[in-house]
Amino acid sequence: MARFMDKVVVITGAGSGIGRATAIAFAKEGAKVVCADKNKSVNETAQMIGKKGSTAIAQEMDASSESEVKALMELAISTYGKIDVVFANAGISGGLKPLMEQTAEDWQAILGVNLIGVAMAIKYAAPNMVENGGGAIICTASVAGLRSGAGGSAYSASKAGVINLVQTAAQQLCGSGVRVNAVCPGLIETGMTQFFYDKAREKGKIELIGQINPTRRGGEPEELANAVLFLASDDASYVNGHALVVDGGLSSSHPFNRQEFGKVAS
Numbered sequence: 669m670a671r672f673m674d675k676v677v678v679i680t681g682a683g684s685g686i687g688r689a690t691a692i693a694f695a696k697e698g699a700k701v702v703c704a705d706k707n708k709s710v711n712e713t714a715q716m717i718g719k720k721g722s723t724a725i726a727q728e729m730d731a732s733s734e735s736e737v738k739a740l741m742e743l744a745i746s747t748y749g750k751i752d753v754v755f756a757n758a759g760i761s762g763g764l765k766p767l768m769e770q771t772a773e774d775w776q777a778i779l780g781v782n783l784i785g786v787a788m789a790i791k792y793a794a795p796n797m798v799e800n801g802g803g804a805i806i807c808t809a810s811v812a813g814l815r816s817g818a819g820g821s822a823y824s825a826s827k828a829g830v831i832n833l834v835q836t837a838a839q840q841l842c843g844s845g846v847r848v849n850a851v852c853p854g855l856i857e858t859g860m861t862q863f864f865y866d867k868a869r870e871k872g873k874i875e876l877i878g879q880i881n882p883t884r885r886g887g888e889p890e891e892l893a894n895a896v897l898f899l900a901s902d903d904a905s906y907v908n909g910h911a912l913v914v915d916g917g918l919s920s921s922h923p924f925n926r927q928e929f930g931k932v933a934s
């Protein structure tokens with residue numbers, strides 16, 4: 669299966685985790701991938717793709733900088749002639765500082781990458797897509813953007829912002845053939861969550877990671893990649909302005925005591 673043969677895909681946050689897994693998945697299906705990240709590990713991602721005989725370039729850049737996002741899109745167009753898909757995925761957690769301790773600078777830093785950077789990716793990629801008659805933009809939100817309990821205040825607000833941003837962007841691009849959607853990952857083992865996984869393993873309690881999840885486990889970056897490729901593909905031709913939750917069912921319920929509700933499954 670090669671759903672993305674000769675498609676040009678730009679991915680931010682491609683140096684690690686979900687971004688890297690998605691870059692590899694797009695390349696496997698024929699895409700030419702422009703991998704971007706502020707970390708030099710992005711060069712390894714492009715090399716990994718190259719070693720498998722697929723096409724990719726790497727660009728070290730800051731996804732929160734308007735001029736660097738603009739330059740990234742220009743690089744994709746000058747190298748491969750067009751942009752078909754953008755995965756605006758770079759993000760930072762900003763730590764778990766309580767709201768009462770977060771400064772305006774903390775908020776600006778988190779919103780700068782997670783929300784404003786995503787808005788800039790849409791702003792500078794969409795015109796080329798419109799010119800070419802269509803494209804797909806996928807932005808990484810989070811279950812933290814749906815309700816409290818999966819990140820700090822600024823992080824959660826930034827991700828709620830991304831969910832809203834894909835709605836307004838989809839509307840503003842109406843009639844252009846460009847679809848804009850979001851993915852909302854649950855807990856996935858990546859650089860961002862490594863600390864929690866390492867701690868759980870250290871204590872011999874890795875099974876606790878999936879304790880409150882109906883799928884009984886955390887997610888893998890490749891499972892997010894599958895969802896992103898779906899949203900980018902023609903299979904999702906009528907999916908637009910949508911936030912697709914990929915969390916094993918974690919956010920599908922209010923908290924409840926499974927013991928008291930009868931053991932349908934334990």
Ligand SMILES: NC(=O)c1ccc[n+]([C@@H]2O[C@H](COP(=O)([O-])OP(=O)(O)OC[C@H]3O[C@@H](n4cnc5c(N)ncnc54)[C@H](O)[C@@H]3O)[C@@H](O)[C@H]2O)c1
Nearest residue numbers: 681683684685686706730731758759810855856858859860
């Ligand atoms: N891992 C999870 O459980 C989880 C859950 C929900 C949402 N997410 C979101 O998924 C996305 C990917 O994160 P991940 O889990 O793969 O973590 P990760 O830390 O493995 O990858 C994030 C990548 O983004 C890059 N990055 C950060 N700031 C950047 C900037 N200013 N410019 C360019 N690159 C930058 C990092 O260098 C890193 O390579 C993020 O938006 C994150 O908020 C992750």
